Amino acid sequence: MSPATAGVLVVLRRVGIALAFVAVLLRPDVGQTSVSEQLSDLDVLVVVDRTRSMAALDYDGRTPRITGVQADLTALAKALPGARFGLLAFGAETRLVMPFSSDTTAFDAAVETLYLEGPKDGAGSAADRPVPELTAVLERAEDQSPDRRRIVVYAGDGENTTGSDEDPQSFEDVRDLVAGGAVLGYGTSEGGPMPESDDLDGALGYVRDPETAETAISRADLGNLEKIADQLDVPFEHRTAPGGLAPLAKSFAASYSDGQGGHERPAKHDLTWLAALVLLGLVLLELRAGWRAVWTSRDALLPARPKGARR
Incomplete structure (x- = not known):
């Protein structure tokens, strides 16, 4: 093979490698x-508290409560393949972050990017705030898909700090719209401080009580969460560390069709x-050609043997 032909083949081989890589x-x-x-017959509506108290550092040691929520919801979606998930978040107001969808990748992204209210946003925590919107979403889902079963998973700390004298709204009206669910509680009665910064790393210090100027402590109201669970007629589970949600997912008794x-x-x-x-074939040819070139260069650099020298 002439040097010119060999050079053309080298160029073509390397162009082929580049094109194959782009194709991959x-x-x-x-x-x-x-x-x-x-596919599953379940519609799982997740209700998440996004008030600032969910930043408190009393989950699994000194981890923000919302971090525990995000880990649990991601695990729950993985444990219920084919189910449709919806996400309802509440703080100063309640909004449907994601309507029911079987796209768990989108649900995981919605959970991961869920942001908490700022330290000076809102008007305090109210565990019953999502009741009207929750009822409306479930009623719409029942009208649109009457053959599907609806599950409610409530995730929060149960705090009520609005100072309102009004009686709390009851979740009992929601009970008739669901086939089951769970109330997941985060935080402790001892409580924890709430980081000021949005990324919850404590770099900007902690939220302060406006009356005392001392570091504010958010204390979970587990008793209030148990009342919500009773009103919904679903189990309450105090979440203190990741993992262990398989029995809960199994209790939802999803039925599947393939x-x-x-x-x-x-x-x-x-x-x-x-x-x-x-691409693999072309790369192997390139490696073979390179290896042969190395050995050819090595032989060319070796000193010539004198005539009559013994081998």
């Missing part, structure tokens, strides 16, 4: 197919493996 990154696909999807009854999602034939195979 782009994940090429062709055609159309259907993939069976495991893509039957038209439950299939469209998909394409993935050709990434083919591009990766081409």
